[in-house]
Amino acid sequence: MNQKLSLNFHQIQHFLAISEHGSLRAAAQHLGLSQPAISKSLRCLESALGAPLINRNPRGATLTTAGELFLSRARLIDNEIVRTTSDIQALCGSKAGHVRIGASAIPSILIIPKAVARFRARHPDVGLDLVGGMPRFLLPRLCDGSLDFVVGPRPTDSIPDSIRATRLMRLKVNILVRKGHPLEHATTLEAFSQAQWVVSSNSSYAKERIQSLFLDRSRGKPMPYIRVDSLFALLSFIKNTDFVGIVPSIENSEDLYGRELAVLKIEEMDLFEEYQLFSRRNYTRSTRTSDLIAFIHGEARLYAQAEAQSANTTPAPKKAIGKRAAANV
Numbered sequence: 402m403n404q405k406l407s408l409n410f411h412q413i414q415h416f417l418a419i420s421e422h423g424s425l426r427a428a429a430q431h432l433g434l435s436q437p438a439i440s441k442s443l444r445c446l447e448s449a450l451g452a453p454l455i456n457r458n459p460r461g462a463t464l465t466t467a468g469e470l471f472l473s474r475a476r477l478i479d480n481e482i483v484r485t486t487s488d489i490q491a492l493c494g495s496k497a498g499h500v501r502i503g504a505s506a507i508p509s510i511l512i513i514p515k516a517v518a519r520f521r522a523r524h525p526d527v528g529l530d531l532v533g534g535m536p537r538f539l540l541p542r543l544c545d546g547s548l549d550f551v552v553g554p555r556p557t558d559s560i561p562d563s564i565r566a567t568r569l570m571r572l573k574v575n576i577l578v579r580k581g582h583p584l585e586h587a588t589t590l591e592a593f594s595q596a597q598w599v600v601s602s603n604s605s606y607a608k609e610r611i612q613s614l615f616l617d618r619s620r621g622k623p624m625p626y627i628r629v630d631s632l633f634a635l636l637s638f639i640k641n642t643d644f645v646g647i648v649p650s651i652e653n654s655e656d657l658y659g660r661e662l663a664v665l666k667i668e669e670m671d672l673f674e675e676y677q678l679f680s681r682r683n684y685t686r687s688t689r690t691s692d693l694i695a696f697i698h699g700e701a702r703l704y705a706q707a708e709a710q711s712a713n714t715t716p717a718p719k720k721a722i723g724k725r726a727a728a729n730v
Contacts, residue, residue, distance in 0.1 A: 407445070407448075407449040408446065408449050408450075410478075410479075410482060411442065412442050412443075412445060412446040412449075413446070413475045413478055413479060414432075414479065415428065415432065415434075415439050415442040415443060415446075416442075416443065416446055416454060416455075416468075416471070416472075416475055417472075417475055417476065417479060418431055418432055418439075419439070419443065419455060419462055420464060420468070420472055420475075423461040423462060424461035424462050425439050425440055425443070425455075425457070425462060427461075443455060450467070450471065452465070452467035453465050453467065453468075454467055454468035454471055455468055473544070473545055476545040476546065476547070477544070477545045477546045479546075480545060480546030480547055481546050484546060484549075498524075498527050498528070498687065498689055499527065499528040499529070499530070500527060500528070500529050500530070500549055500687075500689055500690050500693055501529075501530040501532070501547065501548050501549050502529075502530070502531055502532070502548060502549055502550055502551065502552065502693070503531075503532040503533075503534055503536075503539035503542060503543065503548045503550075503551040503552070503553075504531060504532075504533065504534075504551065504552040504553060505533070505534065505535050505536070505552065505553035505554060505676075506533065506631070506632035507554075507572070507632070507649055507651075507676065508552045508553065508569070508570070508676055508697075508701075509531070509533060509552075510657060511570075511651065511704055512570070512697060512700040512701050512704055513531070513552065513697060513700075515700050516693065516696035516697040516699070516700045517529065517531075517693070517696075519696045519699075519700075520689075520692060520693045520696050523692060524689050524692065527689050529693075532548065534553075534630075535553055535554075535630055536551055536553040536554065536556050536560075536679060537556055537558070538630075539551045539553065540556075540560060540561070540564060540679060543564065543679060543680070543681060544561060544563060544564065544681070546681075549680075549686070549690045550678060550679060550680040550690070550694060551678070551679040551680075552569065552676065552677075552678050552679070552697065553676060553677070553679070554674050554675065554676050554677070555674075555675045555676070555677050560679070562682075563681060563682055563683075564679050564680070564681060564682065565679070565680050565681070565682045566677045566678070566679050567677060567678050567680075568675060568676075568677055569676045569677050569678045569697070569698065569701045570675075570676045570701040570704060570705055571673045571674070571675050571676070571705075572649035572650065572651065572673060572674050572676070573649065573650045573672070573673050574647055574648070574649055574650065574670065574672045574673060574674050575647075575648065575649075575650040575664050575665055575666055575667065575670060576593065576645055576646070576647060576648075576664070576665040576667060576670070577639055577645065577646045577647070577648045577658060577662055577663070577664055577665070578639060578645050578646075578662065578663055578665060579639055579640055579641075579642075579643075579661060579662055579663070580660075580661055580662065580663050582643060582645070582663075583643070584596060584645065584665075585663055585665070587665065587667070588667065588668075589667065589669065590667055590669050590670060593645060596643075596644075596645045597626075597627075597642075597643065597644050597645070598626035598627070598644065598645055598646065598647070599626065599627045599628075599629060599635055599638040599639065599644040599645070599646050600626050600627070600628055600629075600635070600646060600647050601628070601629055601630070601631070601632060601634075601635045601646070601647075601648075627644070635648070636658060636659065636662065639662060640659065640661050640662060648664065649674055650664055650666070651708075652707075652708065652711055676701075678694065678697065678698070680694070
């Protein structure tokens with residue numbers, strides 16, 4: 402019990418600075434302290450924990466095994482203290498507060514802007530940071546408290562027990578090729594058995610399902626593919642080469658993917674990508690964070706309703722198709 406009481410927040414901040422800057426000297430310069438003061442703080446922290454945290458060497462400082470373990474907890478403590486201070490100040494009215502979220506490309510385009518607009522109308526003074534990326538990169542930042550929640554596709558790997566995932570939206574997945582591609586008018590998945598694929602981590606689940614379709618139906622070897630971690634890189638590959646890709650099929654896809662690309666609707670590809678909202682379990686959210694999450698869920702429902710209504714709409718006769726309708730075909 403005494404060991405726990407002997408820890409203090411400054412020691413944790415000093416340790417984090419050493420980890421971030423790679424040496425006691427650089428950490429001291431960053432914090433505006435003397436190197437002996439940082440060294441003494443580190444010795445006290447190591448003594449309280451009963452284990453060395455830093456290996457000192459001529460090139461700087463590296464973390465020990467215990468240091469690696471303590472680093473993730475120290476980041477969480479640091480972020481929680483900053484967030485708690487912000488939440489209390491917002492509650493008392495001295496400051497408006499801040500929300501930090503992470504999101505992948507598709508929800509950032511389809512639903513988050515409108516949700517943020519509604520959020521801003523209710524909380525005009527609250528700061529908001531949106532960090533782009535895939536859940537596999539963002540979930541560690543959620544675990545250490547750097548982010549309030551994350552929105553993105555369901556990962557193929559398991560997620561930590563400390564993370565809760567709630568379903569947000571589901572989008573049908575189809576094949577994307579450049580216009581003029583030799584397979585632009587293909588109607589079966591088998592036509593793509595020899596194709597070169599590029600897939601985004603955004604469609605990792607769909608990629609595995611398509612892989613299994615090739616194997617289950619004896620269509621030869623598993624599909625070779627290149628994986629990229631951004632929608633921009635995916636579209637660049639497809640636009641400038643004969644690679645084919647997997648993307649969510651959305652209304653007005655030309656506006657998102659570009660007029661040089663074509664979404665192919667292969668009937669046997671009855672695949673969907675599920676997008677989820679990830680948050681920490683056993684964590685009390687601020688009112689502003691809860692409001693933004695509610696707005697994002699609301700926009701996801703509205704988008705799903707619009708997609709369902711569009712799918713159930715009877716197409717107009719060809720002679721009646723105008724410019725606006727043709728753009729949605």
